[in-house]
Amino acid sequence: MLHFITPPTMPNQDPRSSPEYRRLVALAARDDANRQRGIRVTKVVTGDPSQRLAALTFDDGPHGWRTIDLLTILKRLNVKATFFVVGKMALRYPEIIEQMVLDGHELGNHTYNHYRLPTIPLSLVAEELNRTRDVLTGIVGSPTRLFRPPGGEYNDAIQKLIAQEGYTNMLWTDDPADYKPGRTGEKITELVMRDITPGGIILLHSGLIATMNAVPIMVNRMRSQGYQFVTCSELIQRGNGLLHLQNVPARISRTAAT
Numbered sequence: 576m577l578h579f580i581t582p583p584t585m586p587n588q589d590p591r592s593s594p595e596y597r598r599l600v601a602l603a604a605r606d607d608a609n610r611q612r613g614i615r616v617t618k619v620v621t622g623d624p625s626q627r628l629a630a631l632t633f634d635d636g637p638h639g640w641r642t643i644d645l646l647t648i649l650k651r652l653n654v655k656a657t658f659f660v661v662g663k664m665a666l667r668y669p670e671i672i673e674q675m676v677l678d679g680h681e682l683g684n685h686t687y688n689h690y691r692l693p694t695i696p697l698s699l700v701a702e703e704l705n706r707t708r709d710v711l712t713g714i715v716g717s718p719t720r721l722f723r724p725p726g727g728e729y730n731d732a733i734q735k736l737i738a739q740e741g742y743t744n745m746l747w748t749d750d751p752a753d754y755k756p757g758r759t760g761e762k763i764t765e766l767v768m769r770d771i772t773p774g775g776i777i778l779l780h781s782g783l784i785a786t787m788n789a790v791p792i793m794v795n796r797m798r799s800q801g802y803q804f805v806t807c808s809e810l811i812q813r814g815n816g817l818l819h820l821q822n823v824p825a826r827i828s829r830t831a832a833t
């Protein structure tokens with residue numbers, strides 16, 4: 576996993592007064608125009624910073640009983656999340672994929688084998704997308720429109736392919752590096768709470784005990800600050816178009832993965 580450049584954050588500042596917000600508004604106007612011409616949102620790096628919404632995303636599963644336990648935790652908390660699943664894992668645990676959908680979660684395509692996409696030929700990238708699309712369609716009857724590249728790694732050619740295949744490249748704002756050895760639920764929560772801002776997309780992973788410990792603490796703490804949890808598609812729909820950023824760095828995170 577790579578580390579990311581961390582832009583400066585000013586948590587107490589009204590996000591609407593920032594140059595970044597004004598840039599987003601200008602881009603939103605362009606995005607609205609694009610939508611009217613039928614162009615889909617092809618890349619998302621944040622939700623609308625003026626709404627206290629956040630999306631929990633869980634990558635890499637399903638991981639058997641651990642993911643089943645995570646689904647139980649999310650149900651108890653009444654949180655709808657987004658699962659970026661790996662095709663070969665979905666094939667192994669189709670009943671967990673079904674349960675995710677039954678519970679109201681959203682599915683995303685996270686490739687078939689979890690290769691680092693910039694290191695493989697573009698034809699193989701296409702195969703990675705398509706195999707997982709076929710697996711998910713076979714299980715739940717419809718393809719997902721969301722895609723997340725492993726490690727957030729992609730290049731212009733891959734982004735173009737993602738868009739051509741009808742996907743939205745769904746990145747994130749906050750990465751507490753929940754996979755790091757020694758992480759605890761409290762530490763993961765602390766890193767998220769330090770940097771989270773409205774419209775945040777939180778990168779977590781399926782199958783980690785520390786993450787399962789973090790989720791209830793994080794959800795309760797964020798709710799006490801007025802956050803509502805939504806799926807990625809809902810974040811896009813409710814975002815007034817403040818989402819489509821073509822000219823941002825390939826990887827972005829407000830949370831230092833340390």
Ligand SMILES: [Zn+2]
Binds near residue numbers: 635724
């Ligand atoms: Zn991954």
